[in-house]
Amino acid sequence: MTSYIKIPSHLKPSDPQGPDLLTQERKSATFDVKELTLLLYGIKSLERYHRILNIIENDPVFDKSNIYFMGRNELFEYAIKKEKRLIQLIKENKWTVEELQFAEWFLDMPGPLGSHRGMFIPTLIGQGTEEQKKIFLTLAKNYQIIGCYAQTELGHGSNVQGLETTATYIPETDEFEIHSPYLTSSKWWIGGLGRTATHAIVMAQLKSNGKDHGPHPFIVQIRDLETHLPLPGITIGDIGPKFGFNATDNGFMLFEHIRIPRFNMLSKYSQVEKTTGKYISPPNNKLNYGIMVLIRSVIVSGVRVALARAVTISIRYSAVRRQFIDKDEPKKLEDGRIIETSVLDYTTQQYRLFPVIAQSYACFFTSKAMVNLYTEYTKQSSDGNYSLLADLHASSSGLKSLTTTMAVESIEDCRRACGGHGYSSFSGFVKFYQDYLPNTTWEGDNYVLTQQTARYLMKTFRQVMKNPEKHALKINKNPTITYILQYLNEPNQKCTATTPLDFNNQELQLKAFRHRVAYLIANAVNQIDNQKKSWNSMLVEINRISRAHCQYLLVQNFITALQYNSHQSIEDESLNILYNSKSLKKVMTTVCNLFVLHTMEKDIGDFFESDYLTSSQARLLRIQLYSLLKEIRPNAVSLVDAFLIPDSLLSSALGRYDGKIYETMIDWATKEPLNGITLNVNLDSNDKIFERAKL
């Protein structure tokens, strides 16, 4: 890249130098970073990681050094080039799903073909018949057609049942007619639709013989394969600039009585009979729920990675950045010179950043648990046993809501913890945050989702209350039933802590979260059943319930992982590593305690309100929380190093592994195109911004 400004080459940052500071930090670790990295990735996956990273980092097409300077059109054309190169690599290297996941993670750019790979193909697989797959899936997998998934409309997002686009069966020609009756029926937000896709899976209200059968998926060709122009009667466009995702052509689409063959209705579950137009309804949609659970487990592990990325930048920068001299304990160099204190030594900075490290590890163990539970479920469901599904689905909805909201908050906290430089694109936070943000809204709005969770929890509560004996059998099998039973048996549980250290007790921690969520459910059930409160009037409480339940799951999964012992049935690579390394177990226990106590402290009102905690205990909890920050401090840099987020992904001057922060900031600034343009507005004497001064 061209640099428009020459920086005097003799200038160095003032001492101490970043690289030296990070080296020191790394020396103070009490555990083996490589071991922790292995716990997070596993051997196979780690090999994949390095192989794919090597390909991506050495491919000129994927060079990122320019992205922060690109306008939208540039970004989009750049994204298309990347997609084309990616397709070549997928074909050349015959990449597996896992390998492609790494590639997409390192590329770090939601692009025009995201929904082709992420929604179009999976939906064909999940809901297409063999005949339909033979045609469309083959073409899609060879990228001979590019698909998108067109569900959301200008007027309808969350409420799928309310979609306005219609698909009416025409017996005479054995076709469906896709139509947009209103402006609000326009498909909207559809990734890859704006300029790229040739085909769309369109969710439309199925009408046959004057009857409505609700939203169903239809495959519609939308662009000419020669000219790539929209087909007659179809209006398509890009929906315009967004907070992020500007390399993606999210699009809108209107249909004017578009005919498609009956064959194009995805018919694995429900179909319309030829000529009679008779609607054959699906057996059960439980399988779809299963898929949703899996998607959400992926989102939660995505949260883990997003948090890791954010906190890596902030921790490294805070270790290098020095500000003010701490009068109580001034820092000195070898030569005795007093220097400013590392920002990472200030307790507010530790209080802002260390819990984010803990959140990331908590999400790691929970997404792992979700996947295991999902595998267990698919085993059972193949034998027709769906008993796990309700809990799995409810929990995954709430977990998606809780963890993505947590992620966005924490990413922004990490950004602000970088002070002024956090506001610069060079921090690596700006594009990252902007692209991550939609996670709080898509795959179910984070507020709406919590209703599914709470509805299930209240239903379960009523059942258990009605017949405790029967449910007692399920204790320790189903976490929800477990804590509800415990609450019903002992509704007035109290915290037993008398010293700060008592709050490290895992049983005490679990009790706190179990009691709190059960209390909130009991309280809400009482208001609805006995005080006849309406569901709508309870929505805020419902949100609290879901949050409490899912925080409990995060805590429980973390603690269970720490309590794992190799005699347990499940063979788990990561958990074995944890079990076999004392030093790793020690630091992870501290991290777990930090996660638990920080989570309690943030919502401490709930623990008071459920009469579990006294005010003096709250003071003890805070004291313990602060001393955990001290414990983490020497391991802070190594804990983020273990995440192994490559510099090329961080794209951050502040988060560089080598600590050359200031050199990079100024080097990147010299490449800002604004430094290269000639400003006629300044220099043309008829058109200058100021009357030339006469000095």
Added chain:
Amino acid sequence: MTSYIKIPSHLKPSDPQGPDLLTQERKSATFDVKELTLLLYGIKSLERYHRILNIIENDPVFDKSNIYFMGRNELFEYAIKKEKRLIQLIKENKWTVEELQFAEWFLDMPGPLGSHRGMFIPTLIGQGTEEQKKIFLTLAKNYQIIGCYAQTELGHGSNVQGLETTATYIPETDEFEIHSPYLTSSKWWIGGLGRTATHAIVMAQLKSNGKDHGPHPFIVQIRDLETHLPLPGITIGDIGPKFGFNATDNGFMLFEHIRIPRFNMLSKYSQVEKTTGKYISPPNNKLNYGIMVLIRSVIVSGVRVALARAVTISIRYSAVRRQFIDKDEPKKLEDGRIIETSVLDYTTQQYRLFPVIAQSYACFFTSKAMVNLYTEYTKQSSDGNYSLLADLHASSSGLKSLTTTMAVESIEDCRRACGGHGYSSFSGFVKFYQDYLPNTTWEGDNYVLTQQTARYLMKTFRQVMKNPEKHALKINKNPTITYILQYLNEPNQKCTATTPLDFNNQELQLKAFRHRVAYLIANAVNQIDNQKKSWNSMLVEINRISRAHCQYLLVQNFITALQYNSHQSIEDESLNILYNSKSLKKVMTTVCNLFVLHTMEKDIGDFFESDYLTSSQARLLRIQLYSLLKEIRPNAVSLVDAFLIPDSLLSSALGRYDGKIYETMIDWATKEPLNGITLNVNLDSNDKIFERAKL
């Protein structure tokens, strides 16, 4: 603007139509919107508002319809053009400060000359001698020179004492030598420096006769007035893209032994003697503190406006947007058709949005109180009485921190409450949020600032504890002393509420906040003085103290305004309007109660921890909070209408006064330039994104 896509003209949004819905909403108001607007602006200011708005909206140079599509260079050149036009208007219309403020508000684009007007000129006025003003201020006011304020450096932001740039006095030539010894000494983040400014006020470490005298301001010419190129030995550039503020050329600057006349040191307070180089130190810096207080009162009233703008968009969109049918109380059209429920009727949406309305009104009354207190202070200080300053300065620091953090959170909450569309630039949230964000960091980082507040509060606590009798005289004069005395007299206060309605009691509300903050201070003082905890180890608690103190001030100022009666000494236009209108007072009282109870609920842990609240009372508080949401509902749209944020400022498809949301969304989308470009990447057969399918 060119539209690249034709939308079928016969299409309308599905019923009910946005304009009809908003008309209905406006009918349900229980107060006179015009009256509330007058309360907020005052007659004189309202006249100015309309006069300036009319000029801005009708000037083609200020047309905003394109801004969401501009890249950085375009944005900057557009900004320069706007600045030039603005300068013409200022000169033609001889605009006063107030008039210019309105103009800049409506223009809504932080630009290259922002720091010329906002920092350079005020610093000249505040710290220049008469001789210096005669030369530099005159040129600056005529825009014959363009200035910037160069304090922050690459390596130092918050810690001004740690700045590295030096200004060494050279007796031989009676000059100062400005120099950047390190890379980290580079000035950084300086608004208007990148490409625009000709002069800079440079904060540099003053050295004379081998002694250091700390940072002082120096005027340095940095660009040639003919060529506009940086002067020899000065390296200048733009620091690159940012989260927002991309129309502003924030710059960096390095000096290589640059000589300036001694005259260029701003010497109103301190100076260096000719040839002897003797340093004459300032009398006292109290006056500068006074200025900071004023700047912060402006920031707080800026918070009021920012919150108003955000919640105006979300409330109007939520009133028009319908999603799901509420089974308990389904909504019907006149013709009996059941329609989806307005999003604004869901309690979660009310819980997310209505408190933001309340926060905005709370900030209005507090910024008003700050200005009054500042006026009072300046009166007294002119008689050498600075007694008000300490409290004023401490409170304003904490209020800046609390309210700007609150603003950023609430703006983002409002954005998310708009669902998917909140992520579109057309929502009006994206650029708005991005440009507002730095408020949490500049003018004092929001975490660092709270130390100033808490330090003063603890100091006061110790003094009052030592000598209560003496301070008893100051009761009701100084809010801090008042609540400290009350706490010392009655450290075990308890909340007396036995019904939800009791929480509307203003005395009960004030007691809660007074007791909580006093408790937190007492607790921290005890840990530092008796348990010998270090300051650094207490930083999190210190942050809580400042937060609690400033929340109390917001509550107190709001309640005081409501309790105002015309018999009071101070004649206040807004308060008289409030006093004379029953309907206005009623709705404002509800808004105040909502602010108080929502603030309590968010930090309810503190009220438990201070043993003021019991768990059953917390439940009552929530019940009352939810019923306040119901009370606000019919006035929601009118409460935001009263803010009088013009559509041209909102630049939002969702927030339009007329409710034509969907028509605007799609109309703006057709103008996205990406819809206009030809994608060679698609159409060139040697270079297409997919192998053409053979269907």
